[in-house]
Amino acid sequence: MSGAQRIPILKVGRVLVVPIQTDMDDQTVVHLQERILSELERTRARGVLIDISLLEMVDSFIGRMLSDIASMARIMDARTVVVGIQPAVAITLVELGLELSGVSTVLNVDEGIKLLRDEFDIEEREDDELFWGELNLLGEHGHRA
C-alpha cells in the first residue's frame, strides 16, 4: 500500500535480470524504472531482462512503462528483452491495441540471456559475478509458463 514494493534487480554477467513476481501498483512501476536505469549506470550492464511470466495482467500503463524502460535503456546503450509473457496476456495486449514498441520478447529466461549474449557478443566468463542460485530459480519460473 504505502511505499513501493521491492522488486529485485539481479546482475547476471552483464545483464540485469528483473523478475516481476506480482501485480504492481503504479508507484512501484515508476520506481522500478528509475532503479533499472541507475543500476545500468552503476554496473555498466549491456542488457536488461524483464521476466513477467508471473504477471497476469499488463494494461496500457504497465505496457507503456515497459516500452519506456526499453527506450531509456537503449539510450544508455543497453538492450531490453521481456520474457515469459503469458498467452492470455499476449492476447489481451493485442486486443487492447498495445504494441510493446522497442521491446524484444522471448519465451523464457534462457532464450533471453542467449539473445542478449548474441546481440552483444558478451563472452561467458566464469569469473563474472554470477548468481547461479537466483538464475536457476528464475529459470524455473521462465519455463513454467
Next chain:
Amino acid sequence: MEAINVTRLGDIYVRREADIVKVRDRVRRLAREMGFDQTTQIKITTAVSELTRNIYEYAKSGAITLSVAQLGAAAGLHITARDEGPGIEPATLDAIMSGGYRSAHGLGIGLAGTRRLVDDFQIESTEGEGTRVTVVKWLPPARAGELRGRVEEVRERFAELDEGSAVEELAQQNRDLLAVLSELEEKREELEQLNRKLADSNRELGEANAKLREVAELKEEFLAVTTHDLRSPLAVISGVISFFSSGRLGELTPEQQNMVSMMERNTQNLIELVNDLLDSAKIESGTLQLELAPTELPALVGDICEAMGTVAGDKGVKVDCHFPDDLPKVAADRAKLRRAIVNLVSNAVKFTPKGGSVDIHGERQDGLVRVSVTDTGVGVKAEDLPHLFDKYEQGSSRAPRREKGTGLGLYITRQLVELHGGEISAESEVGKGSTFSFTVPIAEDDA
C-alpha cells in the same frame, strides 16, 4: 442494453492509486468465480484496469460497480465505472473511440482498447459533470446457465472478498494509527524533555529564591543591629542638646539658640528614622508583640490632638478632633495605636500647606471603630494610591523635597493597623486633600 437485468454485487471506491491494484485483484477473482476462462479473466481485468486508471487520473475519485448481467438466456459480468470528474468533450470522445487520440498520460488506447476487450460498451459523459462507462462481458452460453443458477452464491463470495478488503482496510488504518502513535510518542518524549528542563530551571529558581530569602534575613538582622547601635549615641546627643537649650550651661546668644534648635530638630528626625527602621524590622521579623487592652480612643486622640496641634499651629495648620464620647473602647495596644494615629496626623500636617486644616474623626462602623484623618493638603495622584502603603514608598508629588521622610511611616502604620486586625485605606484628590482611615476592633467587654 435496456433489457439487461442487472443484479448488483457491490462497489469498489477509487480514491488512491493503490485502489487500482485492489480493483484489478477483486475483478480477476470475481471473473474466475463467475466461470470465465483464464484468458477472458485477464481481458476483463485489463479492461477494468484501464477504466479505473481513467477515473484516478482524470477525476481523482469515483467508483466501480460490479453486477451480474442477465439477458434472455445469456449471463455475464456487468461493470460500471463512474466519476464526477471534468467529463470528456464530444469531439475528444469521438477521437478516443476511433483510436486517434493520444493522451498525455497513457497511450490513448485506454477506452478504445477497453471496448475491444469487452462485448458491450457504452459511455456517457457530460462536460463538468462526469463520465460513466458501462461494459458487459458475456459468458459462453454453456457457462451462462450455471451462473444464472448461482447468482446469490457469487454475490456472497464477492462479499467475502470485500470483507477481505475490509480487513485490509483495517490493517491499513492500523498502520496509520501506529504511525500516529509513534509520532505522539515522539511528541511525548519532547514534552518530557521540556518538562525536565522546566524542572531544572524550577530548581534553580528555588535555589535563587532561598538565597534571596537568606539575603533578606541578613538585611533585617543588619538593620536591627545597626539601628540599635545608632539609637544609643543619638540619645546621648539629644540629651546634650537639651542641656544647651535648657540654659543650664549658660545663656545662649540668639544665634547660638538658632543653631542648637536646628541640631535638636535634626537629631529628632534621626531618632524618628531609627525608630521607624527598628519598628519595621521588628514587624518583619514577627517579633513585634501587641499588648492588647480596652483603650479609650477619645482620650488617646485628645492627647495627640493637643501635641500635634502645637507643632501644626507653628506651621499655620489647624488640627481638629471629632470623637463622640459614647465611642466604645477598642482592643488595642495603646502605644502602637498612638503611633499609628500620630504617623497619619503628622503626615497630614506635613503635606498640608499654611492655612489648611487637619481633621481627626472617629465613628462606629459595622462593629468596628473607624478613625479617619482628613487634610486639605497637596493630595496623592490616583496611580500612586495603591502603592502608598508599600515599604519606602512615597507619592511622587506629595511633598517638597525637604519634607521627604523615610517612606516607612505609612508602611509601619499599615503593619500596626493590620496587626490589630484592622484595615487601612486612603482616598485622595490632587490639590484638594487626602483622607486616610483605618479600622480597629471594639474591645470585647465593650461590644
